[in-house]
Amino acid sequence: MANIALEINDISKSFFGVYVITDISFKLEKGNILGLIGENGAGKSTLVNIVGGIHQVDKGNMKLFGKLYAPKTPRDALEKHISFVHQELNLFPNLSIADNIFIEKYPGGSVIKHSEMKKRTSEMLKWVDLDISPSTLIEKLSPGQRQLVEIVKCMRINPDIIIFDEPTTSLASKETERLFKLIKKLKSEGKTIIYISHILTDIKKITDDLVVLMDGKITDSGKTDDFSINRMIKSMLGRDIMGRKYPDKINKSDEEVVLKVENLSEPGIIRNINFELHKGEILGLFGLMGSGRTELTRVLFGIDPYKEGNIYIHGKKENKLSPEKSIKNKIGFVTENRNEEGLLLEGNVAENISLVSLPNYSSKILKFINTNKQKESINEIIERLKIKIGSTEKQLVRSLSGGNQQKIVIAKWLMNKPSIFFIDEPTRGIDVGVKYELYCILNKLADSGASILVVSSEIEELVGICDRILIMSKGEISSEFKNREFDNEMILTAAFKQKSML
Amino acid sequence: MHKRKYLMIFLENIPIFLCLAIFLIFSILTPKFLSIGNLLDILTAVAYVGILAVGMTFVIITGGIDLSVGSVVYLSSLIPALLIRDSALSVPIALIICLLVGAAIGAINAFFIVKMKMIPFLVTLCTMVGSRGLAIFLCNSQVVKFPREITNLSIGKIMGIPLPIIFLAVVVAIAFFIQEKTPIGRQIYAIGNNIEVARKAGINTERVAAFAYIICGIFAALGGIMSVFQMGGVINASAGEGAEFQAIAAVVLGGASLSGGIGSVFPGTLLGAIIIKLLNVGLIYLGTDMYFQNIISALIILLAVFIDSLKTSYIYKLGRKNIRIEEQK
Numbered sequence: 140m141a142n143i144a145l146e147i148n149d150i151s152k153s154f155f156g157v158y159v160i161t162d163i164s165f166k167l168e169k170g171n172i173l174g175l176i177g178e179n180g181a182g183k184s185t186l187v188n189i190v191g192g193i194h195q196v197d198k199g200n201m202k203l204f205g206k207l208y209a210p211k212t213p214r215d216a217l218e219k220h221i222s223f224v225h226q227e228l229n230l231f232p233n234l235s236i237a238d239n240i241f242i243e244k245y246p247g248g249s250v251i252k253h254s255e256m257k258k259r260t261s262e263m264l265k266w267v268d269l270d271i272s273p274s275t276l277i278e279k280l281s282p283g284q285r286q287l288v289e290i291v292k293c294m295r296i297n298p299d300i301i302i303f304d305e306p307t308t309s310l311a312s313k314e315t316e317r318l319f320k321l322i323k324k325l326k327s328e329g330k331t332i333i334y335i336s337h338i339l340t341d342i343k344k345i346t347d348d349l350v351v352l353m354d355g356k357i358t359d360s361g362k363t364d365d366f367s368i369n370r371m372i373k374s375m376l377g378r379d380i381m382g383r384k385y386p387d388k389i390n391k392s393d394e395e396v397v398l399k400v401e402n403l404s405e406p407g408i409i410r411n412i413n414f415e416l417h418k419g420e421i422l423g424l425f426g427l428m429g430s431g432r433t434e435l436t437r438v439l440f441g442i443d444p445y446k447e448g449n450i451y452i453h454g455k456k457e458n459k460l461s462p463e464k465s466i467k468n469k470i471g472f473v474t475e476n477r478n479e480e481g482l483l484l485e486g487n488v489a490e491n492i493s494l495v496s497l498p499n500y501s502s503k504i505l506k507f508i509n510t511n512k513q514k515e516s517i518n519e520i521i522e523r524l525k526i527k528i529g530s531t532e533k534q535l536v537r538s539l540s541g542g543n544q545q546k547i548v549i550a551k552w553l554m555n556k557p558s559i560f561f562i563d564e565p566t567r568g569i570d571v572g573v574k575y576e577l578y579c580i581l582n583k584l585a586d587s588g589a590s591i592l593v594v595s596s597e598i599e600e601l602v603g604i605c606d607r608i609l610i611m612s613k614g615e616i617s618s619e620f621k622n623r624e625f626d627n628e629m630i631l632t633a634a635f636k637q638k639s640m641l
Numbered sequence: 642m643h644k645r646k647y648l649m650i651f652l653e654n655i656p657i658f659l660c661l662a663i664f665l666i667f668s669i670l671t672p673k674f675l676s677i678g679n680l681l682d683i684l685t686a687v688a689y690v691g692i693l694a695v696g697m698t699f700v701i702i703t704g705g706i707d708l709s710v711g712s713v714v715y716l717s718s719l720i721p722a723l724l725i726r727d728s729a730l731s732v733p734i735a736l737i738i739c740l741l742v743g744a745a746i747g748a749i750n751a752f753f754i755v756k757m758k759m760i761p762f763l764v765t766l767c768t769m770v771g772s773r774g775l776a777i778f779l780c781n782s783q784v785v786k787f788p789r790e791i792t793n794l795s796i797g798k799i800m801g802i803p804l805p806i807i808f809l810a811v812v813v814a815i816a817f818f819i820q821e822k823t824p825i826g827r828q829i830y831a832i833g834n835n836i837e838v839a840r841k842a843g844i845n846t847e848r849v850a851a852f853a854y855i856i857c858g859i860f861a862a863l864g865g866i867m868s869v870f871q872m873g874g875v876i877n878a879s880a881g882e883g884a885e886f887q888a889i890a891a892v893v894l895g896g897a898s899l900s901g902g903i904g905s906v907f908p909g910t911l912l913g914a915i916i917i918k919l920l921n922v923g924l925i926y927l928g929t930d931m932y933f934q935n936i937i938s939a940l941i942i943l944l945a946v947f948i949d950s951l952k953t954s955y956i957y958k959l960g961r962k963n964i965r966i967e968e969q970k
Contacts, residue, residue, distance in 0.1 A: 193841065214843040229841055231834045233902045234827065242831050243843040245824040253822070 150199035174346030192216035222293030283314035385603030390585035393418035403448030423601035426611035471552030496554035542573030667923035688805035691914035694891035696860030704901025705761035714865030714881025747858025751851035787874030795870035833901030
C-alpha cells in the first residue's frame with residue numbers, strides 16, 4: 140500500500156445552517172500533487188481551510204499519516220507541519236520579509252537573534268531565487284515577490300503538506316512559471332501538495348491526482364492524466380442539471396443605448412474600456428479575480444475616479460460621477476460584498492429597504508417622510524420579491540439568510556426604480572433555489588425596460604441569463620460573445636486559455 | 642517620479658520636520674529659547690508626557706486606544722501615598738504597588754477588550770471615569786502628600802543631567818528594545834496591521850493585545866509618580882487630568898497611525914512628546930495667553946492627524962496600484 144499522508148473521511152461543514160461541503164472523502168498520497176477544482180462556491184476553500192485549522196468540521200474526521208488529526212486553530216495545523224499559502228496574500232505589509240517569515244516563532248526565544256534570523260531568511264530567499272535584503276518591507280515588493288515570500292514563509296516549519304489556494308491569481312506568467320518550478324522542487328523533496336486553481340491548463344500541467352467538487356460534493360476524481368480539460372469542465376458544471384437552473388429569457392434588448400463607455404482608463408486598474416449597454420439588455424461581465432471587473436463597476440457608479448475616457452448616460456456626457464449623482468440618474472449598484480457594502484446589518488428590514496429611496500418619500504419643502512406611502516411601497520416590494528421575513532420593523536437584517544439578504548439589497552435599489560442596474564456577483568453564497576428566483580427578478584426587470592450589467596465569476600450563470608457577455612482580463616475587455624453564440628465551455632476555455640497564455 | 646519620491650520622504654519623516662520647524666520658529670522669535678538650561682528644562686518637562694506616550698504607543702500600534710492613562714496617574718500615585726501615610730509602608734514596596742496598580746488597570750482594560758471583545762474606546766473611557774472616581778472615594782477628595790524625604794530622591798542629578806531625563810531615556814530604551822528585539826514587540830505590529838491574518842499566522846493575538854494594555858498601564862503609573870515627585874509629592878484631584886490627550890497626541894505626532902500597525906517609540910513618539918513640550922514652553926516664552934496656548938496646541942495636533950490621514954490614503958492608493966495590472970511601457 141502506498142504511503143498515505145492525509146486521509147479525509149466523510150467530512151461535512153455548514154455555515155449558518157447551509158451545508159457548504161457534504162460527505163467529502165479522499166486520500167492524499169505522500170509526495171503527490173493533488174489538484175482541487177470546482178466552481179466558485181463549490182467548497183474548495185472551505186475544505187482546505189478545515190485542513191489548515193481555520194474551520195472545524197461538523198461531521199467526519201481526518202487522519203494525518205495514520206493518526207487522527209483534528210486541528211482547532213491555524214497554530215495546531217502549523218505544529219503538525221501543515222502549511223498554507225492563501226488565496227489572498229497573508230502578509231503584513233508594514234513589516235519586513237524576515238519579520239513576516241518568523242512572526243509566529245522567532246529564532247532565539249524571548250530575545251530575537253537578528254543575525255540568525257537574517258541569515259536564515261537570506262538562505263530561504265536564495266532557495267526561491269529572490270535576491271533582496273531580508274529587512275525589505277513587504278509593501279515595497281511586487282505581487283510576484285510577495286507570493287514568493289508567502290511560499291518561503293510556509294517553508295519555515297519544514298512542512299509535510301503544503302496547501303496552495305489559487306496561488307497564481309496575482310502573478311504574471313513568468314512568475315507563474317517560477318512558482319511551478321518551485322512546486323516541482325518541493326515535490327522532489329518529498330512534500331505533499333494540495334493545489335487549488337481555476338486555471339485548468341495549470342492543473343493539467345502540474346498535478347498528479349485530481350478531485351472535482353460541485354456544490355460541496357465530489358463529482359469526479361482520479362489520475363490527472365486521465366482527465367481532459369473537457370472532462371474537468373463537465374465535472375465542475377454537472378452537465379445534466381444545466382437548463383433547469385435558469386428561467387427562460389423574456390427580455391428583449393432594444394437599439395437604444397443607455398450607457399456608453401469610451402476609452403475609459405485608470406492607471407493600474409482598468410485600461411481602455413469601450414462598451415455599450417442597451418435598453419432592456421442583460422449584459423454579462425466575466426473575469427477572474429483581479430481582472431478589474433469589480434473595479435470597473437465602482438468607477439462607473441462614481442465611487443472610484445478615472446483618469447481618461449468618456450461616460451455617456453442616456454446619451455448625455457457625464458463629467459464628474461459620484462454615487463449621489465448616479466442615484467439621481469436612476470442607477471442601482473448591488474455590490475459584491477453585501478455584508479460590508481450592501482447592508483446595515485444591525486438595522487431592520489424597513490430601514491435597509493428604504494435607504495436609497497428615502498428622499499422620494501419626503502414632502503417637498505419640509506422634507507418630512509410620508510411613512511404611510513413608504514410602508515406601502517416596502518410591503519409591495521417585499522411581496523414582489525417574495526422576501527421571507529417576520530416583521531419589517533422588528534427583524535434585523537443580520538438574522539436573515541443570505542438569499543433574503545441579497546433580495547433586500549436588490550429591493551433597496553428597486554425602490555428607486557432604476558433604469559440602469561449594476562449587479563456584482565448576484566448569487567454569491569446563495570442556495571440554488573433562491574438563485575433561480577433572483578434570475579427571474581433580473582429577467583423581469585430587464586423586460587420592463589431596465590438595463591442590467593451583471594458581473595460574475597461564475598461563467599455558467601452569465602451564460603444562463605445574459606444577452607451578451609464581455610470578458611475582462613488584466614483590466615481590459617478582451618473579447619465579447621453575443622447571445623446564441625456562446626456556450627459555457629467555449630467561454631470558459633477562452634477565458635482560461637487567455638489567462639494561461641499571458 | 643522625483644516629486645513622488647520627495648513627497649514620500651517628507652511623509653515618512655513628518656515628526657522630524659515638524660520638530661525642527663517649531664524649534665526654529667521659537668528660536669528666531671525668542672533668542673533665550675536656545676540656551677542649554679532651557680533645553681534641559683524642556684527635556685525634563687518632556688519626561689512625564691514622554692513616558693506616558695511610550696506606553697500609549699504600544700496600544701495605538703495594536704489599533705486600540707487607552708483613555709484611562711490620566712486616571713491611572715492619579716490612582717496609582719494616590720494608593721501608595723495613602724499607604725505610606727496610614728501604615729508607614731516602606732518606599733520600595735510603595736513604588737512596586739504604584740506600578741501594580743497601573744498594571745491592574747491595564748489588565749482590566751485588556752480583559753474587557755480582548756476577552757469580552759468590547760471597543761477599546763468605550764472600555765478605557767469607563768476605566769478612566771471609574772478609576773478617577775475610586776481615587777476620589779479613597780481620599781475623600783482631599784490632597785494627599787508624599788513625605789518630603791521621599792520626593793527629594795527624584796530631584797537629583799547624575800552628571801548634571803536631571804533624573805527625569807534619565808528615567809525617560811531608560812523607558813524609551815526598554816520600549817525600543819521590546820519593539821525591535823522581542824517577538825511580542827514585533828507581533829504587536831502584526832496584529833495592528835491585520836488581526837485576522839495574525840491569527841492565521843498562528844500568533845496568540847489575545848496575549849499580544851493584553852500585553853500592550855498592561856505595559857501602557859505600568860508606564861502610566863511610572864510617569865505619573867515621577868511627575869508627582871517633581872511637583873513636591875502633592876497629589877490633588879486634578880492629578881493626571883488631560884494627560885491622555887497629551888499622550889495620544891504625542892504618539893500621533895510621532896507618526897503612528899490610529900488605525901494600527903504603524904508607529905515607533907524612538908524616534909517617533911519621543912519626538913512627538915518633544916514637539917508638544919516645545920509648543921508649551923515656546924508659547925509661554927512668547928507670553929501667549931494660557932487659553933490661546935491650548936488652541937494653538939490643538940490646531941497643531943489636528944494638522945498632524947490631517948497629514949496622517951493624507952498619508953494613509955496616499956499609501957493606500959499606491960498599494961491599490963500595486964496589486965493590479967502592470968502598466969505597459
